[in-house]
Amino acid sequence: MSAPALETRDLCKQFGALTVASNINFRLEAGARHALIGPNGAGKTTFVNMLTGALPATSGKILFGGEDISQMAQAARTKRGLGRTFQITSLFRDLPVLDNVALGIAEREGVSLKMWKPASSYKTIRDESMAHLETMGLAAEALLRVKDLPYGKQRLVEIAIALGLKPKVLLLDEPAAGVPSIESGRILDVLADLPKDIAILIIEHDMDIVFRFAQRITVLVQGAVLVEGAPEEIANDQRVRDVYLGEGGHD
Amino acid sequence: MTRTGSYSGHARIGIMEALPWIAAIAVFFLLPDYLSLGARIMIYILFTLSLDLILGYAGIITLGHSVFLGIGAYAAGILSVKLNINDPFLQLIAGSLMSAVFGLASGAVILRTKNLTLLMLTLAITAIVYEIGNKASWLTGGADGLPGVQVNPFFGRFEFDLWGRTGYIYCVIVLFVVWFVVRRLIYSPFGAMLTGIRENTPRMHALGAPVYQRLLIVYTISAGIAGIAGVLMTQVTQSVGLNVLTFEVAGDVLVMLILGGVGRIYGAFVGPVVYMIAQDLLAKQFPEYWSFGVGVLLIFVVFFARGGILGLVDKIAARGRTP
Numbered sequence: 001m002s003a004p005a006l007e008t009r010d011l012c013k014q015f016g017a018l019t020v021a022s023n024i025n026f027r028l029e030a031g032a033r034h035a036l037i038g039p040n041g042a043g044k045t046t047f048v049n050m051l052t053g054a055l056p057a058t059s060g061k062i063l064f065g066g067e068d069i070s071q072m073a074q075a076a077r078t079k080r081g082l083g084r085t086f087q088i089t090s091l092f093r094d095l096p097v098l099d100n101v102a103l104g105i106a107e108r109e110g111v112s113l114k115m116w117k118p119a120s121s122y123k124t125i126r127d128e129s130m131a132h133l134e135t136m137g138l139a140a141e142a143l144l145r146v147k148d149l150p151y152g153k154q155r156l157v158e159i160a161i162a163l164g165l166k167p168k169v170l171l172l173d174e175p176a177a178g179v180p181s182i183e184s185g186r187i188l189d190v191l192a193d194l195p196k197d198i199a200i201l202i203i204e205h206d207m208d209i210v211f212r213f214a215q216r217i218t219v220l221v222q223g224a225v226l227v228e229g230a231p232e233e234i235a236n237d238q239r240v241r242d243v244y245l246g247e248g249g250h251d
Numbered sequence: 252m253t254r255t256g257s258y259s260g261h262a263r264i265g266i267m268e269a270l271p272w273i274a275a276i277a278v279f280f281l282l283p284d285y286l287s288l289g290a291r292i293m294i295y296i297l298f299t300l301s302l303d304l305i306l307g308y309a310g311i312i313t314l315g316h317s318v319f320l321g322i323g324a325y326a327a328g329i330l331s332v333k334l335n336i337n338d339p340f341l342q343l344i345a346g347s348l349m350s351a352v353f354g355l356a357s358g359a360v361i362l363r364t365k366n367l368t369l370l371m372l373t374l375a376i377t378a379i380v381y382e383i384g385n386k387a388s389w390l391t392g393g394a395d396g397l398p399g400v401q402v403n404p405f406f407g408r409f410e411f412d413l414w415g416r417t418g419y420i421y422c423v424i425v426l427f428v429v430w431f432v433v434r435r436l437i438y439s440p441f442g443a444m445l446t447g448i449r450e451n452t453p454r455m456h457a458l459g460a461p462v463y464q465r466l467l468i469v470y471t472i473s474a475g476i477a478g479i480a481g482v483l484m485t486q487v488t489q490s491v492g493l494n495v496l497t498f499e500v501a502g503d504v505l506v507m508l509i510l511g512g513v514g515r516i517y518g519a520f521v522g523p524v525v526y527m528i529a530q531d532l533l534a535k536q537f538p539e540y541w542s543f544g545v546g547v548l549l550i551f552v553v554f555f556a557r558g559g560i561l562g563l564v565d566k567i568a569a570r571g572r573t574p
């Protein structure tokens with residue numbers, strides 16, 4: 001049996017007295033389409049931050065393709081193939097859209113230490129950036145500064161950057177939240193077209209999206225896994241209905 | 252215009268970028284009485300440029316950049332006075348290397364921190380190095396410094412002359428070479444990456460950039476360039492003293508950069524020119540008002556002209572374009 005793409009063992013996180021993750025044991029299988037849901041403040045973003053190394057875990061282990069990456073720096077995890085998008089858009093707002101994508105590709109390709117030839121002469125990086133922007137329908141905006149784009153399109157830039165990293169595991173933190181339906185449709189189409197060998201974990205509040213996309217769902221409540229299962233099981237689980245689906249009015 | 256390595260832009264040298272060099276040549280022929288001031292300005296441009304690299308591009312805030320100027324300056328002085336090594340280029344390379352090594356060593360410690368902690372550490376290092384310069388008088392001459400620094404004629408022919416011609420040309424040429432290299436660096440993928448760190452460090456981590464390592468590299472390069480400025484200062488004045496290690500110098504260079512405009516390459520040219528000419532004209536006549544004037548000017552710049560003089564020029568040019 002092959003190792004899961006990503007796995008956590010008894011992962012815990014405390015912010016002072018507040019427990020945001022308690023003994024999370026989680027498996028993201030190779031090629032998975034997995035959703036992580038749960039009410040606001042459940043600890044979903046914190047979980048992703050621990051996986052990527054943006055936040056240190058208080059205790060527990062994280063395994064990437066069977067390898068323990070718990071102590072590894074964030075940049076090194078990205079290099080291994082762990083990519084993410086941010087719930088709160090995190091872009092280079094004053095730089096052109098194209099450069100936002102190119103900076104990531106340059107890291108992936110290991111050209112960021114080149115100090116002599118102009119960045120603009122690295123045509124392959126520019127072309128690949130452009131290709132990802134086309135995928136996201138952003139070709140016409142490539143030279144605009146990110147801060148001049150409407151919010152929905154900024155969310156598409158987040159995805160384009162993630163595509164540029166060519167990750168083996170992709171963690172999507174509410175990629176479509178607050179995005180107008182044209183752009184969210186685009187996001188879903190792109191996600192559906194991603195190569196099958198990429199394992200994807202998506203955090204999402206929109207249940208239509210979750211049920212359309214995910215083959216597996218984990219429900220997180222107050223930092224603990226409430227239940228995990230196939231979409232039908234989750235939809236019919238009374239506990240989930242009580243704490244999450246029934247409430248309604250989530251953002 | 253802010254200048255940044257970009258995968259979407261271009262890196263061609265514009266006509267305006269020839270201006271500093273035309274001015275430098277014009278000064279040589281038209282203002283022969285001002286060549287020693289000119290050489291000092293060139294040295295400060297070099298020093299300010301090295302600060303722009305870390306502050307303007309990588310976003311590292313420091314109040315201790317004088318340390319690197321000082322180490323370069325003392326390295327040249329010690330080589331000549333203590334070891335009788337008077338080859339100008341040997342002094343230049345050795346001083347730059349010494350400074351770069353110190354940049355690497357101190358950067359390895361302080362660049363793990365950021366913001367206020369980083370600022371405090373740069374201050375602390377400045378204070379420590381100053382005190383070492385003061386106390387290690389067997390090496391540095393202590394409070395007296397090292398007078399009588401000798402520099403062999405360039406290529407065995409061109410000696411430093413009374414009118415400062417050789418010194419001026421030498422400084423212009425060194426500055427030109429360093430400017431060319433720095434410009435390449437800023438427009439390269441490395442420069443683009445530094446801008447990324449300055450704009451959004453967490454995002455650069457998530458893109459897979461080992462940020463600390465990258466900052467350490469640029470800090471070392473910047474220290475090496477500041478060291479070159481220090482060597483030139485010693486060579487041109489033929490002496491070195493504790494004044495190069497002071498907080499005042501670290502503050503001056505910061506003021507010059509902010510005045511000219513941060514993160515623009517040419518802010519590092521405009522700032523020292525304006526500041527030092529003003530100093531030359533005003534500080535002697537009105538010494539009691541000079542510091543006061545600098546203070547008022549700084550307040551004006553940070554409140555009304557965040558991009559410095561070049562930022563103002565940009566704004567005016569933009570207004571001219573939109574009818």
Ligand SMILES: Nc1ncnc2c1ncn2[C@@H]1O[C@H](COP(=O)(O)OP(=O)(O)O)[C@@H](O)[C@H]1O
Nearest residue numbers: 015018020038039040041042043044045046047
């Ligand atoms: N850096 C932090 N320091 C302190 N508390 C935090 C921090 N980040 C998140 N939290 C808290 O942890 C809890 C989980 O937050 P988060 O992971 O963002 O939840 P979710 O993404 O599921 O909405 C929240 O109560 C939040 O206030």
Ligand SMILES: [Mg+2]
Nearest residue numbers: 044045046087
């Ligand atoms: Mg969240």
